[in-house]
Amino acid sequence: MLDVGFSELLVFGIIALLVLGPDKLPEAARFAAKWYSKFKRVISNVQNDIDRELRLSEFREQMQNEMQRIQELEQKVQAQMQELQQQSIIAAEKKLPAAESSNKNLSLTYHFIKPTVPSFYFFKMWIKQQQCADVYIPPVETVYPAQLQVAV
Known part of the structure; x- marks a missing residue:
């Protein structure tokens, strides 16, 4: 974050001691630490929210890709089902004349x-x-x- 060395902190502490005095310096240090921790917490929350949103957008993109893949597979399966139905209809139409002739013979054979x-x-x-x-x-x-x- 900030490039502050030990010597700068020592100078800052001496100035704070001279300005605030020995009675209010611990109180001011607690106050500064409290606000520093709040600031750090807010920054980490914002970073976590950004990371979460990025992961969420990546997840949404993956979901959309998978949904497209599923729809493509569904279309292929439907096309194959239609082909099979057409083939079965054609096969049934080929068998129909033979079945009709055998049914005519059977219907002529028995009278109740x-x-x-x-x-x-x-x-x-x-x-x-x-x-x-x-x-x-x-x-x-x-x-x-x-x-x-x-x-x-």
């Missing part, structure tokens, strides 16, 4: 005579046609083959 066949039976038949072996179907009501008629 009685409307008393439970709707659960249709679900069981669909599961069997799709060859889903992992699905557990609890027994509800038995339907005998005599109730079905095969169209030729």
